[in-house]
Amino acid sequence: MTAADVARSLGISRATVGFVLNNTRGQTISEGTRQRVFAEAERLGYRPHSAAQALARGRSKIILLALPDWPVEHTLGQHIAEASRVLEEAGYSLVTYTLHESETVRPLWEVLDPDVVMGLLPFSERDLTSMRASGISAIIPDPSSEPASWETGPSIIAGPELQVQHLAGLGHRRVAFAAPDDARLARIIEARFAVVKDCAAKLGLTAPGHRYISLHDSSAQLALKEWLAAGITGVVAYNDETAAAVVAAAIRENVAVPGDLAVVGHDDNPWAELFVPSLSSIRFDIEGLGRQIAMNALAAVDGRVTPAEDPTPIATLVRREST
């Protein structure tokens, strides 16, 4: 069912149908005609052909959100739902996409021709080149702006700050940072660790270098011994999995949690509550973040600059048995 079918059925021109359906400004169509067009389109089950629309006006009304290759925190799904809803109201569709580094697959921005490509982290130079070759102009984070700004955004720093403040409030004076042993996370781990060190210094705590914890070997055990020897009593974990690995090592070594060592996770995965002892963690305000993503995208469509991140608190600490 095309617009031409609707026009023919009413004995009017395709142009008129288009004017009505798009509510074209600068064109005035009589109310009677308008109603008849709407009714007939409805009756025939007309659907705009999105490829044709994308071709005719130069924009696809698609926004592509590239997700990182690494395991997505469970909360992310919720942001995305909220972001979709906001973008939908503005007439855009949000498509998500997992970016694989293998790169044997043609990137989706070449296929979908989106108006905006967004990522949670800065894109690689290769990806940027590819996007520019495909004619994508709106990219978030904006590669032309100062490259380090994402590292100071609330979504990076809010969690670590709360973690350190929490441990400090409980009286811990020496804390360590534990992160997963995953090269893909290196940049974000560095950024988070910088926040931990910074915040610890402000509060008068000691925070030695960070340790990588693999989930599959004895690295947690080793780290544990080292920490205890160094007088560390609190551990800030990059995520709940790392926290779990540390707590598990402690239990197996008969180290009391939180008595001898307090551990706080990040992301508040559903299973963090199930662990024994249950894990303290950082929970994010998912709706707020979703809306933020959507707003950034809409700003980019209009060529406006990405607005500053909302300074309202987006993370809270959930205290459980592990601290």
Place this chain on the structure above:
Amino acid sequence: MTAADVARSLGISRATVGFVLNNTRGQTISEGTRQRVFAEAERLGYRPHSAAQALARGRSKIILLALPDWPVEHTLGQHIAEASRVLEEAGYSLVTYTLHESETVRPLWEVLDPDVVMGLLPFSERDLTSMRASGISAIIPDPSSEPASWETGPSIIAGPELQVQHLAGLGHRRVAFAAPDDARLARIIEARFAVVKDCAAKLGLTAPGHRYISLHDSSAQLALKEWLAAGITGVVAYNDETAAAVVAAAIRENVAVPGDLAVVGHDDNPWAELFVPSLSSIRFDIEGLGRQIAMNALAAVDGRVTPAEDPTPIATLVRREST
């Protein structure tokens, strides 16, 4: 950079450029011209405009994979990567999409006009209506075939079978099935429970009705008492989270795991290994499933019927401390 630019730059027609670039059969273009077209396209950085292609030939070369609303098992990401790779070779792009029941958002198939829409579970009647209205003809699972076939596919039954066989092999005679309290999972839970009952009966085990376990209240505690009273010594869990909830309740009630109660999870999430005691679970052959998804999609494009699922084993049991 359009094909017309390439043609103009070489002083030939757009048609010829198209013939070369598409390797059109039934058209013979001289080798010299072919090479010059390729070189010029490369030099100018020509990219086919996918919306225009989709419009001209009736197909978008997009395959949409709808993921369920509930938390995706972590393994799924890997299937998808594999499926993308296979489809890419056949010239298709895979777009994934999380189906939200809220439905305030326009479904993506109306926007992308995909050649195939696939789902891991059958679609709702409303979704099917919407797809047909958008002119989507290829839908998997095929709603015109017998609706229950997915419930007997390996991806549903392989796990529960292994779980029951494992417990039976360890000498357990009475087993229970525990599932999350989530209405969205009702159908798949029923299907899995049917397999458990069936398999238990074959092996001479007793398997009473299943229990729903919420992660946030005392339902695990209650279920635990009931099971112990009924002489149950083994629990088949729908997923690792439910298994964790049961094990956590047991620890808090001083019930020995696996001494008094053995628990086996499903999906082998990364954190299952970290739990104390670590959780036995079911691991899937992710590459195989991904390839399967891709093959089904390609079959559907050609209007062929979905091939039978590959009967080779796709799941294995990982034994850990909880059994």
Place this chain on the structure above:
DNA sequence: GCAACCAGTTCCCAAGGGGGT
């Protein structure tokens, strides 16, 4: 290689009616 075609969008102009001089 020419030309038609895919489905919409949009610039520009042609009827036609109403009101004013």
Place this chain on the structure above:
DNA sequence: CACCCCCTTGGGAACTGGTTG
């Protein structure tokens, strides 16, 4: 009463980029 102008309403046709008889 004739004439003109303007505004409303709607149509013609070119255009988007690529495919194909």
